[in-house]
Amino acid sequence: MALLPEDLTSLISDGDRDAAVERLQEAFSEGHLSSEEMDERLQTALTARTQGDLVPALAALPSGAADSTVEIEAVGGRIERGRGWRVPRTLRVESAFGKVELDLSRAVIEYPVVDIELRLGSGRARIVLPHHATVDYEGLRADWKQPVHRAPRRAATGGPHIRISGAMGYGRLKITHRRR
Template sequence: MRISDADRERVAARLNHALGEGRISVDELQERLSVVYGARFGSDLVPVLSDLPGDPLNLSADVLATPVGPPTVLRGGVGGVKRRGDWVVPARLRVQTSLGAVLLDFCDARLPLPVVEIELELGAGSARLLVPENATADVDGLVSQYGSVRSKLPSRAVHGRPHFRVYGRTAAGSVSVRTRYTFAGRHF
C-alpha cells in the first residue's frame, strides 16, 4: 500500500529522535531521510528503522494510512463544541474555537475507520477528547503556547485498535486525551 506524506513525516520524526539520543550520526540521518522521502510503500521504510529500538513499523494498511479528503470542520467560537453519544466520526476533523470548551466523546460513537485525524485550532478554550478503552493517541503534533497537553495513552498505533492523530495548536488552553471513567453511574 502506498504511504502518505504524513507517514513519511512520522518516520522522519523517529529518525530525528534517534539522532537526539545518539543512536545514529548526522550522516546516517541524511542517508536515511533520503530513503524516507523517496519511499512509496510502507515496506520501503522498514530498512531505515530496523536497527532502532521498537517495532520498525506496523505495516498494516489501517495503521499507516492517513485519512484522505477534506476535514469536517466544527466551529465553536465562544460557545464551544460538544459531540457525545451515538455519532458518526469522520476520518478527519478540524475543530476551531476561540474561547469555548471542546468535548469530543468517541466512546459511544461509530468509528468507520481505524484512524481518526483531529486538527485543533484553539484560542483560550480547553479540549477534552474521550476515547475508547483500547484506543491509542498520538499528540506529538500538538503545540501549546501557554497551555498544556496531556495524554497517558500509548502513542503508537496498534493493529485492530482505534488510533487518534491529534495535531494543531492552542494558544492558552489545555488539551486532555484520555479514556472515559464512570463514577456512580455517570461518565466523566
C-alpha cells in the same frame, strides 16, 4: 465494518436509530445495497434495541468518501459531540473562546486512523477515547500548557489510532480513555 461503541448491550436512542437509517440510505443511494438488502437492513435497524442489534444492519458498509473532512467552528460557547455520533476521517475544530468536548468512546468510528486538527485560542478541550484506542498528539503545538494524557493501565490493541495536531493558545487539552 464500523467500529461500534464498546458496550454492545447498551440501549440505543431514537437518534442512534435515525443515524443508522441515514447511513443505510446513503449506502443504498450510492449503489452499495440492493433494494432487498436495504429492506432487510432497514427492518433490523428499525427494530434494534441495543448497540449490538445494530451491528448486522451496518455490517460491511463502505466507509464513504476517502477524504471525508468535517469542520466545526465556533467563536465562543461550547463544541460538544457525544454518544452515537459518526466520527469523520478528518475533523477540524476551531474555537476562539469556549470549551471543546469530543467523546469518541461511544461514537461510531469507521476508520482505522482518525485525524483531529485543533485550532483553539483559549479554553479547555477534552477528548475521551475508546479503551482500546491509541493516540498520538506530537503534532499539537501548545503555547501555554502541555496536553495531559491519561493512558489506560493495561494497553489494549485493535482499536482506532487517533492523531491530534494543530495549535492551542491559552488552555489545555485533556485526553482520557473510557474505562471498560
